[in-house]
Amino acid sequence: MDPLTIRLNTTFLRSRVPNLTVAAKNAGLRPATVSNLCTGKIPLGRAEIRTIVLLAKLANCSVDDLIIIEDYSKKIETGIKTIDLFAPLVLNSTVGLIARPDMGQLALLAEVFHRLKNNSFKTITLTPKQEDPGLKDLLHESDYIAAGFEEIAVLLSDEWKNKNILLVVDRAHVISGELGDFNQNLQLKEVLSLTTFLMDLSGEAPDEDLPFGPLDTIWQFDAELVAQKYYPAIHPLFSISESYPLDKKQNRLQQDARKTLRRYRELRALYAIRGYEKMSKKEKNDFTRGQKLEAYLTQPFFIAEPYTGQKGCFVKIVALFNDINKILTEDLAELEASSLLYKGDLDTVV
Numbered sequence: 001m002d003p004l005t006i007r008l009n010t011t012f013l014r015s016r017v018p019n020l021t022v023a024a025k026n027a028g029l030r031p032a033t034v035s036n037l038c039t040g041k042i043p044l045g046r047a048e049i050r051t052i053v054l055l056a057k058l059a060n061c062s063v064d065d066l067i068i069i070e071d072y073s074k075k076i077e078t079g080i081k082t083i084d085l086f087a088p089l090v091l092n093s094t095v096g097l098i099a100r101p102d103m104g105q106l107a108l109l110a111e112v113f114h115r116l117k118n119n120s121f122k123t124i125t126l127t128p129k130q131e132d133p134g135l136k137d138l139l140h141e142s143d144y145i146a147a148g149f150e151e152i153a154v155l156l157s158d159e160w161k162n163k164n165i166l167l168v169v170d171r172a173h174v175i176s177g178e179l180g181d182f183n184q185n186l187q188l189k190e191v192l193s194l195t196t197f198l199m200d201l202s203g204e205a206p207d208e209d210l211p212f213g214p215l216d217t218i219w220q221f222d223a224e225l226v227a228q229k230y231y232p233a234i235h236p237l238f239s240i241s242e243s244y245p246l247d248k249k250q251n252r253l254q255q256d257a258r259k260t261l262r263r264y265r266e267l268r269a270l271y272a273i274r275g276y277e278k279m280s281k282k283e284k285n286d287f288t289r290g291q292k293l294e295a296y297l298t299q300p301f302f303i304a305e306p307y308t309g310q311k312g313c314f315v316k317i318v319a320l321f322n323d324i325n326k327i328l329t330e331d332l333a334e335l336e337a338s339s340l341l342y343k344g345d346l347d348t349v350v
């Protein structure tokens with residue numbers, strides 16, 4: 001396994017060039033290329049040198065400053081299967097949540113806070129500009145609820161200077177430029193680590209091309225999963241992590257899982273019209289495998305225990321990838337997809 005990989009320092013780039021898309025366009029770069037480099041759709045190793053040099057020029061820094069050499073130890077294990085598989089969380093990254101109202105973004109953030117705050121992380125929520133009844137659990141899981149960025153800056157440079165910080169900010173604070181200003185000033189201070197989650201209470205993010213500007217990780221929510229009450233409703237195809245925190249084998253399994261779910265979605269659409277019996281043997285196989293994988297990726301949350309009556313569960317990354325391998329390669333004929341709903345790892349089912 002190659003323990004090191006390179007990636008673009010998007011947090012730094014964003015703080016140096018707040019309106020990156022426009023600035024990149026004016027400098028003769030394609031905004032889509034810059035965006036794909038920031039989200040990792042284009043790996044940094046495949047970027048044109050001209051692009052990197054122009055970005056460094058825009059940010060008024062050296063090319064070295066723009067490149068992060070990442071090692072896998074910076075990956076944060078959440079124990080949430082669909083996150084650790086499709087869009088893993090990495091220390092010091094910025095995660096954007098793209099969701100309509102009621103898709104579960106607040107529940108997911110509360111759950112991530114809940115899981116990580118006992119694990120050397122301190123959790124902060126910046127009070128959103130708009131009210132939302134769904135905020136209750138997130139605020140409950142926040143070690144600190146800040147009224148403004150000034151408070152957070154004081155906290156980070158003083159009491160929590162040597163802590164790993166998780167911060168939730170609403171998109172309204174990104175649009176107003178307050179988050180950009182905060183990040184810019186933060187460069188001057190010594191912060192151990194700051195991982196930022198950008199949520200969107202307005203529900204408008206899915207309509208925008210770049211709702212939060214450049215991101216390291218996208219957690220996109222999926223209406224089809226919500227409609228089936230399959231939570232967390234993380235879209236398996238559009239949720240991605242730029243930082244390549246997976247090793248080669250895990251990366252292959254991630255891609256195979258995506259392929260399987262993409263095919264399953266196609267077949268489900270055909271099945272709705274043509275019926276199951278009209279499918280070929282291969283199509284039936286692909287269909288049931290996809291159905292099982294989708295069901296396996298549902299998971300009970302600790303914070304939802306009072307509402308669901310079901311105990312939350314943590315699935316270790318090693319178990320997760322073993323399970324994905326099994327579901328993708330073995331027959332598992334005796335296993336009904338419905339028996340995989342809201343369980344932990346496969347050992348708890350089989």
Ligand SMILES: Nc1ncnc2c1ncn2[C@@H]1O[C@H](COP(=O)(O)OP(=O)(O)OP(=O)(O)O)[C@@H](O)[C@H]1O
Nearest residue numbers: 101102103104105106107132134201231232301304
């Ligand atoms: N992991 C989960 N387990 C069970 N139910 C869930 C889960 N995640 C979300 N839900 C369901 O989805 C509903 C909406 O979740 P949540 O309040 O997080 O939505 P939201 O997208 O943040 O919405 P809003 O911004 O409109 O408040 C919850 O009340 C719950 O019924």
